[in-house]
Amino acid sequence: MIPNVDEPDVLxxxxxxxxxxxxxxxxxxxxxxxxxxxxxxxxxxxxxxxPNKAVPRKWFGDLKGRNVLCLASGGGQQGPILAAAGANVTxxxxxxxxxxxxxxxxxxxxxDMRLIRGDMADLSPFDDASFDIVxxxxxxxxxxxxxxxxxxxxxxxxxxxxxxxxxxxxLFFMFDRDLDDQGSLVVxxxxxxxxxxxxxxxxxxxxxxKGEPFEFGHLLTDQxxxxxxxxxxxxxxxxxxxxxEATNLNKYTPTYIATLAxxxx
Numbered sequence: 001m002i003p004n005v006d007e008p009d010v011l012x013x014x015x016x017x018x019x020x021x022x023x024x025x026x027x028x029x030x031x032x033x034x035x036x037x038x039x040x041x042x043x044x045x046x047x048x049x050x051p052n053k054a055v056p057r058k059w060f061g062d063l064k065g066r067n068v069l070c071l072a073s074g075g076g077q078q079g080p081i082l083a084a085a086g087a088n089v090t091x092x093x094x095x096x097x098x099x100x101x102x103x104x105x106x107x108x109x110x111x112d113m114r115l116i117r118g119d120m121a122d123l124s125p126f127d128d129a130s131f132d133i134v135x136x137x138x139x140x141x142x143x144x145x146x147x148x149x150x151x152x153x154x155x156x157x158x159x160x161x162x163x164x165x166x167x168x169x170x171l172f173f174m175f176d177r178d179l180d181d182q183g184s185l186v187v188x189x190x191x192x193x194x195x196x197x198x199x200x201x202x203x204x205x206x207x208x209x210k211g212e213p214f215e216f217g218h219l220l221t222d223q224x225x226x227x228x229x230x231x232x233x234x235x236x237x238x239x240x241x242x243x244x245e246a247t248n249l250n251k252y253t254p255t256y257i258a259t260l261a262x263x264x265x
Contacts, residue, residue, distance in 0.1 A: 008214070010118070010196070011094060011119055014142045016208035018095035024211065031076030031101045037109045040084035047078045049137045049166030050240035050256035059164060059236055059260050063087045066132040069156065071149075072120040074098025074138035080105040080136065083113050090131070092113040121148035129158035138166040138256060144196070146218045150230040154263055161263040163232060169239075172247065172255050173217030176212070185248050193217030220257075228259045236260030 022029040039045060046054040064086040074093030074264035079102050083089040088101040091102050091113060099115045106113045116125055120136075120141055134153045138147045146167075153163050173193035176186045189198070195214040199206060206212040227234065249255055 002063035008196070008199075010214050012140075012146055013206070013208045014213040015094040015096070017096040017206075017211050018074075018093075018142075020209060020211040022095060022097035022101060026211075028075045028077070029098060029101055030079055031058075031105045034109065037080060037084045037111075043085070045081050045085050047081050049135075049258040051162055051242050052136075052256070053238060053240040055164060055188045055258065056236070056238075059162070060133070067130065068133045068135055069123075069126070069131045069154065069176070071134050071136040072142075073135060073137050074102055074115075076101030076105045078135060078137060079113060080111055081107065083111045084109065087133070088112075090116060092116045092118050092120065092125075092128075094119055103206075121145065121152060123152040124158050126156045128155055130156045132158060132161055134161070134163040134165075136163065136165040138168060140165075140223075141168050141215050141217065142213055144194070144214075144216055146216075146222050147226045147229070150232070151227045154230040154232060157263045160262045160265045163227070163261040163263070164258070165227070165261070166240075166256060166258045167223050168217065169253070169255050169257055170217045170219055170223075171253065172249060173215075175247075175249065176225070180248050181249060189217075191217055192219045192222070223257070224259065227259065231263065232261035233257055233264060235262045 022038040048057055066087050068082050068087040068089050070091040072093055074091055075098050079089050093099050096117055102115055140149050170191050174187050174189055176188040179186045194216050198199050238258050240256040242255050
């Protein structure tokens with residue numbers, strides 16, 4: 001079959017875009033400092049799945065010696081903290097420079113972490129039942145299809161196992177972002193949302209080298225229902241806000257969701 005040269009390689013495009021974000025030291029590409037790691041070693045730590053609210057510590061239980069996969073979680077933040085807290089951490093991310101942020105902290109703090117470049121929807125480097133916890137902060141908006149992410153996470157978890165995930169409320173993608181920046185909420189897009197569809201319709205080009213990734217607004221049927229269909233049981237849930245400056249939608253509803261899912265014995 002002749003490839004469609006007009007169809008972008010989303011995985012590669014987004015990897016380049018996130019490399020640029022890391023080069024620019026964006027919010028999710030700033031390695032944690034020495035004090036954060038020292039506190040984690042003393043048992044004083046927290047991590048986030050969504051922009052502001054810390055994940056409840058009771059979700060983790062005892063981290064000592066547990067195998068944790070930080071899924072699409074590069075950036076030198078969650079992985080090093082969990083490693084300093086006593087977990088055996090593997091970080092998988094498609095963006096090489098995001099992984100370099102983790103490597104910087106690991107080398108600086110003498111943390112034993114495994115760093116692997118790969119696709120969140122393809123965990124073939126890992127055997128079945130390899131991990132006790134999958135930690136998946138808000139990143140699957142960069143995946144065209146979220147259901148393979150849940151299926152692969154379920155496969156690599158041993159039972160009983162935990163998956164913690166954060167994602168955008170799909171309502172975020174309904175509104176015209178340019179008008180949102182001007183202070184108005186105007187419904188423009190149907191759900192599920194895809195930058196690919198919009199890219200074709202508007203003949204707009206997203207430039208990876210400028211840090212412009214392709215984004216996808218997945219329905220809750222796929223975000224939450226997809227976890228259940230993969231075999232998980234939803235055991236925890238909370239919502240979170242972005243900053244008020246990020247979107248006017250925050251004035252009316254939380255824009256992020258976090259879930260705790262169980263793989264039962």
